[in-house]
Amino acid sequence: xxxxxxxxxxxxxxxxxxxxxxxxxxxxxxxxxxxxxxxxxxxxxxxxxxxxxxxxxxxxxxxxxxxxxxxxxxxxxxxxxxxxxxxxxxxxxxxxxxxxxxxxxxxxxxxxxxxxxxxxxxxxxxxxxxxxxxxxxxxxxxxxxxxxxxxxxxxxxxxxxxxxxxxxxxx
Numbered sequence: 695x696x697x698x699x700x701x702x703x704x705x706x707x708x709x710x711x712x713x714x715x716x717x718x719x720x721x722x723x724x725x726x727x728x729x730x731x732x733x734x735x736x737x738x739x740x741x742x743x744x745x746x747x748x749x750x751x752x753x754x755x756x757x758x759x760x761x762x763x764x765x766x767x768x769x770x771x772x773x774x775x776x777x778x779x780x781x782x783x784x785x786x787x788x789x790x791x792x793x794x795x796x797x798x799x800x801x802x803x804x805x806x807x808x809x810x811x812x813x814x815x816x817x818x819x820x821x822x823x824x825x826x827x828x829x830x831x832x833x834x835x836x837x838x839x840x841x842x843x844x845x846x847x848x849x850x851x852x853x854x855x856x857x858x859x860x861x862x863x864x865x
Contacts, residue, residue: 695751696751697749698748698749698750699747699748700745700746700747701747701758706731706734712755713760713780743762744763745762746760747798747801749793751790757790757791758794759776759797760776761774761777761801769807769808769809772805772807772808773802774807774809775810776795776811777813779794779812792828811837
């Protein structure tokens with residue numbers, strides 16, 4: 695039987711371990727710098743914007759979902775973004791992920807979010823991933839790829855690329 699509960703700051707070590715395992719899988723085993731228990735604890739303390747749920751079988755943590763709140767005009771207000779979803783390998787295809795998604799949907803309903811979104815890995819990886827079927831089965835619809843612009847280290851980039859008016863320009 696799978697049970698879920700909301701994460702708390704006291705779960706920082708478990709959350710760190712599970713998200714590190716997820717990132718290692720997504721990065722084909724490459725370590726992700728910057729993920730440590732203190733960072734996770736700091737984010738978990740932001741309860742108004744960052745939420746999560748742990749899934750358990752008996753006493754063992756077997757999955758995690760992390761959700762952040764955002765706001766946009768296209769969403770007509772606030773909405774949720776699933777930032778991480780991980781299930782330990784020996785519990786996959788057992789319904790754990792669906793329990794976690796249902797917990798996130800319940801949270802979004804209580805918070806009055808207009809929608810819940812999830813970003814997918816690179817398109818080729820996504821098309822071969824069992825996750826695509828999971829999210830589609832849960833009622834998600836594909837809306838297109840997401841892109842990112844890392845902002846760490848961008849200050850140097852901006853100094854080199856200022857327009858005549860001193861406003862940074864992206865090239």
